[in-house]
Amino acid sequence: MEKKIGFYVCKGCEIGQSLDIEGLLKVATKEGKIPVCKEHDVLCSPEGIKFLQDEIANEGVNTLIIAACSPRVKFEEFDFPGCLTERVNLRELVVWTHEPNHEETQALAEDYVRMGCAKAKKADLPEPYAGDPIDKTVLVIGGGITGCTAALEIAKLGYSAVLVEKEAELGGYGAKLYRQTPRNYPYQVPEEPVIFSKIKEVQAHPKIKVMTSSKVESTEGQPGLYDVVINTNGNLETIKIGAIILAAGWRPYDATKLGHLGYGLSPDVITNIQMEELANKGKILRPSDGREAKRVAFIQCAGSRDPEHLPYCSAFCCMTSLKQANYVRQLNDGLAYIIHKHMRTPGQYELFYKNMQNDPGVMLTKGDVTEVSLADNGNIYIHAENTQLGEKVKFEADLLVLATGLVPTTVDDPVTNLTYRQGLGLPDLDLYDGFADSNFICFQYETRRTGIYAAGCVRQPMDIATCMEDAAGAALKAVQCLEHTAKGIAVHPRAWDMTFPDPFMQRCTSCKRCTEECPFGAIDEDEKGTPYFKINRCRRCGTCMGACPERIISFKDLSVDIVGSMIKAMDVPEEGFRLLGVVCENDAYPALDAVGLHRLQYDPRIRFIPIRCLGSFNLVWIADALSRGIDGVLLLGCKFGEDYQCHFAKGSELANERLGKLQETLDRLALESERAMLVEVAIDDFDRIPKIIGDFIARVEEIGENPFKEF
């Protein structure tokens, strides 16, 4: 589009009283060379909006630089259809945080104006990515309760689903149950398993294709355009798939590792899965001699919550044992003993626990099992201490059930078998104890492979009711991904974003940094080793742009050149310190705004540039800044490491790694690498920020002024 830029400075919110507005207009006109430069008392007021609309209509302005408040506020007011809006934050970043009518404050505001002008000139209005037409069929891997539910949710919305199950029958572990734990108020009695009606529904639904005895051989492509090879008993078939739900489920923890709890001691020491098989026969008969079990003991956390075995709670075992105690009462008229450490019946499941506690034939106690031994009569002794029945107790049971937990399928097998450069499965599963879980509490379906959404016990330990909820959630994310991909726009966490990375491939040197660093594995390499962008996998974090030493990867509204131009637009005085801050726009920038809202003051010698993620931070900006005479560069990004907070997983961590590599470059320039540093901040760290800035400036002052100033 042919740009006509207008610069509009607002005088409201103390901007007019604290700054020389004429001076700002002069900077925009003379230095920024902006053809239309005007001021207004309150730009966000109805009169102000009308004024801007008239400017668009009468002056033909289609690119507006709004020098007023933070871009995080008054968003809709300054969003004009077909126009590009660049916000210069004079309120939170300048007048609310610095001394009014001070020359340093004015210099700060003028720099932000220069930077805004530079960006407005270089940025373009985004247009959605125009890729190949996509296929909207969803592949569901796993035919247990989660997979069956997910396929049905998708089909009920009118989409097609292919349900792939490795066993010969659908159903998974849910189909092995005699009863399932209650899902509904008043949570008093176990229910018929829900899986059988789900299987019937799945089989009857015209939109669902079921493939049993089948596994995913390979998954090639990207969201909307996957070619998935399915191996059915050795026969390979390629199907076109748009998105994938990973519902591959779990296996029980290997009970042979539970010798300390008596497994292997006698056939009458069994797992909770074996208990379901026994109950399914109508009477619980001891495996050893076929006698009806009359005294059944349960040991909770058999393998779970044990650093030697599984470091997590398997979530369903407490309710399962209570349910199985109910089997003992109903089917065998026997007695049940449950030895647990913490009975976990969260929420309204407590009501079921209460009901079982009230049954005189069910004995519950806390306790630590110290030994399981065989009695002379073939029964089993369970020795426990610290119980509510006494310090040291011995129970005799004719059947012992170990409440074994679960292991997600992804521990054994990548399942998806992606032909991605970065590997076959979902990355980083060790952070989640092997589960294909999301890193984000507030976004449960984030994986680092766009278009692939995990649900059920492969994602977290959960019970059947939760699996069904989870299946619905993953199903929604899968169809949402398809619709966004079809429109050529990003998915979470930048679901509004129409920009995409557009590499200038002629200048690519195939160094492969982008393919290695992309947190989402969006870039593969062709036969010659040249990076190949699969845009439908891309989440628009810009990590590739930050990684690229050739600076050839750009977005319409963010590029190495745009930020470089903003840095070059800064006025660097011949004497005195000048600093640059580059910050994450989702967390550090709102924290800077909050500093303003709280009217905390900080050193006026630093200017901030927000970028979509610190992953997009390109080292050349440090060279740009230092060669301009800027004395130091401060990066504010999200916490990294095990509990990382970066919504693009790796952004701040990668930026920090890049800084580590800076030393060599700066040594060559005879500059100190301490002039650049990254500080981890969270969005609520407003109270820390003035000190972080102050400390950084003190550190740079100690190093001294940038010797390049003189040039």
Added chain:
Amino acid sequence: MTPNDRKILVIGGGMSGLTTALEAAESGAQVVIVERSPYLGGRVTQLNKYFPKLCPPTCGLEINFRRIKTNPDITFYTQAEVTQVSGQEGNFDVTIKVKPRYVNDNCVACNKCAEVCPVERVNDFNYGLDKNKAAYLPFDMAFPLKYVIDDSVCLGSACAKCVEACTYNAIDLAMQPQTINVKVGAIALAGGWDLYDATKIDNLGFGTVKNVISNMQMERLASPNGPTEGRILRPSDGQEPKTVGFVQCAGSRDENHLPYCSYICCMASLKQVTYLREQDPEAKASIFYIDIRSPGRYEKFYWKVRDDENVQLIRGKVAKVTQEPGTDKVIVEAEDTTTGDKVRQTFDLVVLALGMVPATKAMKLPLNISYTEDGFVIPASLPPGVYAVGSLKSPLDVAKSVQEGTGAAIKCLQSLGGR
């Protein structure tokens, strides 16, 4: 334009409702959110950090609010409630009543109105730990970032100092309640929860014993934007507590109060212990519990806190919380459920791990649906096209609210007739 039958009503703008609304809107529906408070985000806005990652809730909210700002298919009403619903799946008629905010969209959040306002009110956002003005911003990260006037204490046109002070014509003390009618195809109920009223638990001393606070008050004390700027200080004298007792199941799992488990309180107390331990490496914490419930992968967080040598876990139900005579200290008496021994410990501060009560306990929805004795919505009783999400269905945490909220979005879309 999307026809009316592509519209979804979401009652409640907390984590569950926001998630349902955003996921549905980003999948092609138009969404109307009705929220009872003056801001979106619900209870999580009052939390300092989420367990187990100890990350601030505003981080995810920032993304969600940006999703709202950039999405023309989402409309929201704050200080609003749904008063009437008629019709059926695919074609509901909904009446929404919006209370006057007395502050219009001209507001720039400059704080001038609050500066001149002569009236103070109890700051409900901080659970009564401090006061703010009748003209106030609910909190620094509020969305929308717009002031509000509390008409229960405002002196009205007789005062009008704020009107005079506001140079943006943002205050309208004559603002009237508004009634809005919308037609929608599906409805998600996500009304959330309230904290159990601690004064009903006589033996735990809330309101009578100095330095007994609720778990939500603890969140506010630990928050940088809270009444103490993030310092955990005990209310009686503003001193940093050296010893803190946490009383689990304060009301929950108790036939006389809440017969169910409130799901979050164990993890919340474990998390709050980390606040205390970060503030003061010398401070000691004791947790009185029946069972520690850290389900699934939360277990490792429990281990981390349990293994801290300044943390003591005491298996026992608290019988009594009393004031130490002549001091500001608090005595906690409990019975160890294993040994039967009586335990008696003295603390500088005691935190009651209060449970959650569904909002529908106090305020029934204008729909013909059934509730449990405790006020939870019974999903099976919901008419077609109406879905319950989050803590008004059963107690849960943020992660599960998000999970359910996402799932509810696909149910709503199905009610609109699919693709």
